[in-house]
Amino acid sequence: MTNAMPGSKPANPCFSSGPCAKRPGWSLEALNGAVLGRSHRAKPGKAKLQQAIDLTRDVLQVPADYRIGIVPASDTGAVEMAMWSLLGERPVDMVAWESFGEGWVTDAVKQLKLADARVLKAGYGEIVDFAEVDFDHDVVFTWNGTTSGVRLPNADAIPATRKGLTICDATSAAFAQALDFSKLDVVTFSWQKVLGGEAAHGMLILSPRAVARLESYVPTWPMPKIFRLTAKNKLIEGIFSGETINTPSLLCTEDYLDALTWAKSVGGLQGLIARADANAKALNDWADRTPWIANLAENPAIRSNTSVCLKVVDPTVTALPADQQAAFAKTLAATLEKEGVALDIGAYRDAPPGLRIWCGATVETKDVEALTHWLDWAFAKATTTLKAAA
Template sequence: MTIAMPVLRPKSPHFSSGPCAKRPGWSPKKLNTSVLGRSHRSKEGKARLKLAIDLTREVLQVPADYLIGIVPASDTGAVEMAMWSMLGERGVDILAWESFGEGWANDALKQLKLDDVRVIDAPYGRLPKLKQVDGVARDVIFTWNGTTSGVRVPNADFIAADRQGVVICDATSAAFAQALDWPKLDVVTYSWQKVLGGEAAHGMLILSPRAVKRLETYKPSWPLPKIFRLTSGGKLIAGIFQGETINTPSMLAVEDYIDALEWAKGIGGLPALMKRADGNLRVLNRWVTATPWVEFLAVDKKTRSNTSVCLTISDQAVVALGAEGQAAFAKAMVARLEKEGVAFDIGHYRDAPPGLRIWCGATVQSRDLKALTPWLDWAFALTRAEFCKVAA
């Protein structure tokens, strides 16, 4: 049986979960290049870095008394900086339901070797029992949106407003697409490469007054690498949060981030960004509902991500292939779509269950997702005929 190839193609095939699609209309010619080749410590360089911080506060709606800094090593660097600088003052609860949460737990247990760590976990596709979290007396670490599982927390109600500990939130694939509950969060981190489609390697570290107090009143027992040091002489290094970065940033990447922020501001800011991501999720939700061979990895629709949408292949002939066979099947589907130039980099994360992961953040156009879904059906049918030895 011949399977007809769809006619309409996505205008942009970029559905990677990081680095993500550039904003609509992006061009390198639109970037401000006046500071390229200049020192980031020059008056002009620091002004551009400060502009990136100020626009972040405005678009992301960060409270006025929270500090915003640009730090090395993407979101991972920002989270590690907070963990190594703040943990150990009291016990810590770490939520883990996908690979990055598991990574933070591993660092606390095996690298920092903390004595009092509780890991509250759940398998891929589900959230841990949030009621088990001690959001009053203990520190808490969690990812707001699990990039590798497509599962997000519905809210931060499990954190107490009158807490004694600090809350570290990895928000890398939630920031600019989901409503963060700022009063419940003391450290928020993300990278430019996700919802705004910026370039990688730079992280954002946002600190509440409570987090600043922890940094200035607690000194960990272990030595800190230079790029992790946020204090000097027991006081916060304020310049970090005014555009004076710890190490040399890429000013080209800074300009790209500023461009994305100005685009976001121009379309209506955070509400518009969230609306775009929600609309993209609805496109895939309608298709999944009508398609018998695929399901969301996230079991509860209330916790499904509107950015990193993870899908599993539920067709029984494919399920019968076993874990290795399912992974090979998904890989073959992804390769087929990439060869046709209609979808790049939509395979599951290496530690996640076999399937697909399609980015739906604000820089992705709904019309491209609508054009993609017939291609997903096409690739599935051809791959099923190949792998399962059944008629297409």
């Protein structure tokens, strides 16, 4: 480790975990085909929205009998829509190992006030043992913990013969990790994650089992218009063919279409997974050989390949009070942002202090490798200051 400033910077300093880096080579010209100044219900607008659904199915390899809809309020809106529309018919297991999963727990227990909600939790950097989950219940969980850097390695523990529905928040997993749709009844994600699209739009994917629940069960609570997926006990099919509940941005839709087209150009889902894997490997290989830093997830099998969360383990820092350890991590992030090397890489506000570096498919591996040299430089600079003040 040296105090000498590295000679080259990442070509793209955007390592934010959402909104995430745009695809390589992106420019505003990618939006030239947007249908602007027209109703989203006019034929050109509906065609664009249907194309977004069709390309999503193609790239993400969604089964033909699953419905795909574009919904408001990003991934949050999609998860809330699923929870408010589907839960309450049977007991539910709420599974959480990071802040967004904790949010869904709060909604189920304190907002919907579900009497039969069972909560299973794990700490940051860990994961709930799915052998403890009762799949005769409905189950709500995040596939990839964006704020903890932990993911479900596979869906093997989910039985094909389950009686309950599985509702999966996959916003930082979709397009970067293999989702077994046969084990998932609801899948949600947002455009601004792995493909680097723009914010405020969510995707809601429903299995035939989820559709059957919607058409046979009516929740006891009032249903806001923006959450309504059925009319007269039948699925509103238009939502899943480009007739969105509220007005979508056709500019953002064009950007999502551009991202999906790029995804196909790099090998589709397998190509996207390979890119994210290569980025995460470059970062974790560096962490494994660097004594002052470590992955927050100690078990390699559950480490995320998108939102990689790191903790400072150098004894000089870990000996400090908790607030000073947090301040040290923030200093590292701020130093690199000031140099234009890495933007928005501080840990999530509710997570343990450290760094969170996005390694999704729109990031280039060479930029991750360049970043590691700057991380070493920033650490050396910060510890020199720390020791001088002691």
